[in-house]
Amino acid sequence: MIIFFSLLAVVLIAATLPLVMELLIVTSALFVPRRRTQSSPSQKLGRLTVVVPAHDEELLVGRCVASLRASAGKAAQILVVAHNCTDGTAERAREAGAEVLVYNDPKAQGKGHALRTGFAAALAAGADAVAVVDADSTVSVNFVPMIHQALSEGADALQCRYEMKSTTEKGNSGLASLAFRGFTFIRPMGRDRLGLSSGILGNGFALTAKTLREVPYEAFSLVEDLExxxxxxxxxxxxxxxEYAIVSAELPVATTAEVSQRARWEGGRIRVAKMWTLPLLREIARGRFSMVEPLMDVAGLPLAFGVSALITVSLIPLHVARIYGLLSLALVLTHVLLAAWAGPNFFRTLRLLVMAPFYILWKFRLVPRLIRASHSQAAWIRTGR
Known part of the structure; x- marks a missing residue:
């Protein structure tokens, strides 16, 4: 029996260690003083184009464009790429004041193709930098000015704070919003504090033209941002x-839409992990130790599955396993509390944690979908509203 428990502990510790290391790195970094940045521009940023990839978003694209216009004024061009649309997305975008590029190619499925087409059009028109905002999102008023400032200070690429808000009282949605904040705010901020690359989250990021020419956008998976x-x-x-420039979207209200969205995201990450784990290990073997954190991020279990495994480790009747499990769960709790503190309604969010076991069980129901998504090619499936 001891041999069985020992083997089980080894398997579970090996499975959870990347997630634990990732959370240890990014969470502890929040207690490191902020890094100083340049206070004056080192170069002048010329033309900025905000590319808005849109697939059947006639209901929300006008709101998105209006939000961008309020932020940009005359400081940026807004280009909506209406990709394989079957509704009035292009018309609504034009009415709101955006330039529109209609891109129809049934063979080019997925958001990555729309982005590559929009980037190419922007660069051909003389853009010095591009930003990306999804058509179902809105931005803070300081969004475009802060992008201008950061790129003028010499940044090659940047990611703004990305919030996914829950618009219902459902416990699952509130917990999903909390988990999302940990992933899109706590982790990137921790990386940035350490001088690491914060990551790209698919919405609210920006690249200089020089960066795009040196690293062409050839990412077409279900998680093209990570790729x-x-x-x-x-x-x-x-x-x-x-962190102070914000792009906001809303979690799907319908359960079926939420399930589909989560399956695509996490299944896509599994696919990327299979493709990139060995290349990242080779980079580390060559002496690029800054790639350790990206490897932990790619190889780490989704938080809900990781917590389940850590609880199991804590119950194994082996002293070392219990210490590892309990310390790791304390780290997860610290990470979650920081994410809750960074959002609205801190005490209401704490009350939602009572629902966490049911949320974890709900996530386990997604496993067959995650497996299917990890084997599928990218397809742009509009999230139901």
Whole structure:
């Protein structure tokens, strides 16, 4: 029996160690003083184009464009790429004041193709930098000015704070929003504090024209943002995190839409992990130890599955396993509390944690979908509203 428990502990510790190391790195970094940045521009940023990839978003694209216009004024061009649309997305975008590029190619499925087409059009028109905002999102008023400032200070690429808000009282949605904040705010901010690349989250990021020419956008998976960030890392490019410029979207209200969205995201990450684990290990073997954190991020279990495994480790009747499990769970709790503190309604969020076991069980129901998504090619499936 001891042999069985020992083997089980080894398997579970090996499975959870990347997640634990990732959380240890990024969470502890929040207690490190902020890094100083340049206070004056080192170069003048010329033309900025905000590319808005849109697939059947006639209901929300006008709101997105209006938000961008309020932020940009005359400081940026807004280009909506209406990709394989079957509704009035292009018309609504024009009415709101955006330039529109209609791109129809049934063979080019997925957001990555829309981004590559929009980037190419922007660069051909003379853009010095591009930013990306999804058509179902809105931005803070300081969004475009802060992008201008950061790129003028010499950043190759940047990621703004990305919030996914829950608009219902459902416990699952509130916990999903909390988990998302940990992933899109706590982790990038921790990386940035350490001088690491903060990552690209697919919405609210920006790149200079020079960066795009040196690292062409050739990412077409279900998680094209993660894939492209890994290409940037391989090319020694760092993404800065801009925490005070915010892009916001809403979690799906319908359960079926939420399930589909989570399955695509996490299944896509599994696929990228299979493709990139060995290349990242080779980079580390060559002496690039800054790639350790990206490797932990790629190889780490989703938080809900990791917590389940750590609880199991804590119950194994072996002293070392219990210490590892309990310390790791304390680290997870610290990470979650920081994410809750960074969002609205801290005490209401704490009350939602009572629902965490049910949320974890709900996530386990997604496992068959995650497996299917990890084997599928990218397809742009509009999230139901």
């Amino acid at each position: 492209y960030h890994l290409h940037l890392l391989k090319a020694h490019k760092r993404v800065r995190f801009i």
